[in-house]
Amino acid sequence: MDDIIVTTSCNVDGYKIVKYLGIKQGIVKINSGIRANSRETLDDITVEAINEMKQKALMSGANAVIGVEISVFEIQTGYYLESIGTAVLLKKNID
Numbered sequence: 001m002d003d004i005i006v007t008t009s010c011n012v013d014g015y016k017i018v019k020y021l022g023i024k025q026g027i028v029k030i031n032s033g034i035r036a037n038s039r040e041t042l043d044d045i046t047v048e049a050i051n052e053m054k055q056k057a058l059m060s061g062a063n064a065v066i067g068v069e070i071s072v073f074e075i076q077t078g079y080y081l082e083s084i085g086t087a088v089l090l091k092k093n094i095d
Contacts, residue, residue, distance in 0.1 A: 052083070
């Protein structure tokens with residue numbers, strides 16, 4: 001999955017967007033036993049959510065996810081970390 005581009009921006013220098021393939025997300029539940037200052041564990045959860053989002057993007061034919069945002073939210077069953085962005089197909093600019 002390392003060959004897919006993930007960025008918070010809405011474009012990628014040197015590429016043009018050929019096709020928009022929809023919004024993709026990855027959601028991971030944060031276990032109640034995690035301490036708030038446990039940076040490594042939170043980083044691991046973030047990577048897991050991003051990887052889930054990337055996998056969904058790849059399955060739709062994308063080679064990039066743009067406009068990525070990370071957020072934490074609470075619902076009745078606990079806290080969740082979400083990674084969400086727009087899957088796109090990029091083509092390298094030929095100059």
